[in-house]
Amino acid sequence: MSVASSSPQSFPKSLFDKLWERHVVVEEGDEAPAVLYIDLHLIHEVTSPQAFSVLDERNLKVRRPDKTFGTLDHSTPTLPANAKGEWPYATPEAKTQVERLIENCEKHSVELLGLGDPRRGIVHVIGPELGLTQPGKTIVCGDSHTSTHGAFGALAFGIGTTEVGHVLATQCVLQRKPKSMRVIFDGELPKGVGAKDMALAMIAQIGADGGQGYAMEFAGEAVQALSMEGRMTLCNMSIEAGARFGMVAPDETTFEWLHGRDYAPKGLAWNEALADWTELKTELGAHFDKEVHVDARAIRPMITYGVSPDAAAPVDGLAPAPLSEAEHHAADYMKFEAGKSFSEATVDRVFIGSCTNSRLSDLREAAIVMRGRKVKPGVVTLIVPGSEAVKRAAEEESLHEIFLAAGAEWREPGCSMCIAMNGDSGQPGELVVSTSNRNFIGRQGKGVRTVLASPATAAASAIEGRIADPRPYLFARESA
């Protein structure tokens, strides 16, 4: 060995460094960002039509249809088709948008999970579920919650429609390497607390722009102990702290979850993949531009009380007094009275679903709370599975019967009330407890007041008709 500094082993690398290095086609320089290769491009109906139009205008083709995969989720109805097979679209435009993606995928030979396809679902649910999402891949989608896939040790990030066009045409994006940040959750989570609570506690601690410009790696005892579903929930919400990238190093939990899935490597290829994926972890002493510790032992079930996801607090606490002008504005909108217990707030509607919390484990969590109980009369409760596969699996376990018996609605898969562009929305002034990811003003319908929470908290709130701590329900079942 002569010059140590030229050796790739000379500096300990982070998971992020490794993922980045593997995909650089052209290094970044003063003049231009890096050209980064994309292994998987997920597309949906809302952010792709204008990108396909650019291809048409410039007479370009989809360069790698084999690395492009489409689904329908945002504009799609969650009520079933009628006897004639007609879906109840909210508007003619929504139908046109869906038809446009079908046409574009046919024209460019891109595989699409259309309405009626037994594999269809929310883009960030189906990617992992089908085994398309794998450790070591670069994954993009015209959707900010693409960070979800980072749960598998992938470099996954949301892009705009112009960039969707770039990836369709070249299979690459132009991107400067962001700074790196490690968020370490120390200790074990208390009972009755889950990944959604971790995400909200972390965002409350660092702020809605605390991760701006960073790629985040989640680590620590509480993260390692999370299921894949939990890791997806956590990575999903890294964008709510401003970070486009969230990731967790792959481990046995990851490998076990992926094994045997449709698009996961098989046979000898599986063994080779495992050997490679095992390398994808942060080495001791790797550099991070920023490191944050969150005390997992101190996290309680969390809710949001404002109009930005960092306005989050323990569900069993009191509404804080607004300090800044922005907080006063948020408090006026949300109508939480300072010093009063959150449990005094009457709930009008509950939504359990979205790319954050619509997987089987989320539905099981809600079902534990709702089993044998009734939703408070008047509280409209929508339960929307993340995919057809989740729906089938839940029905095999009869979870839907628990929900229906409780008085909740059991819908077809889709984004539904998370983005409220398919006709599912709240009414002005309503308080909605939602397992989705954004509590922005009007996000779930004009004038709707959104409270973000875990599936257990949302289910408990549906039962009580007010914001409710889920722990008594979860513990009661345990001791029974």
Next chain:
Amino acid sequence: MSFEAFKTLTSRTVVLPQENIDTDQIIPARFLTTTVKDGLGKSAFYDWRYDEDGRPKNSSVFNGVNPETHKILVAGSNFGCGSSREHAPWALSDFGFRAVISSDIADIFKSNAQKNGLLPVEVDEETHKKLLASPGAEVTIDLEACEVTFGDGETGRFPIEPFARRCLLDGVDPLGHLLNQMPDIEAYEKR
């Protein structure tokens, strides 16, 4: 794709002092069922501009804003957070804005804006404060010099990624640059 090149701009400001203005505010999701980029200006900040019956709100700062003379939006920190929808810069551009100034602009929005000729300008806290405090002020943005000038010749510098700056100055989307990398992309695929 190309758009109007951005060299210098002198115009008046519209000020939205709120922090964390997310892309759902810039254009609500119900307007995203479009399949084209054009005509979204009428939906920009729709719920800030119109009441439940679609009548202009008396309280809206957009009242009386002439898009011909007010091409610069000054906003609170963390502007453009949330969803990656490129409809947000499309809507602002179509409304008539050519630049957004804040102390801190969300990553995806910034990247999307740059690709559509809408200049995101991140200024220091002090400059930001002064601009927030003077709605309707005339501001000059010089992209060659990366400088904003306002008031009695006060100036502030702003950083911008050099490649995005080049594309804005030339009025081009970076797709051409990427297509020129094809030999390297093909070589990468053969590795």
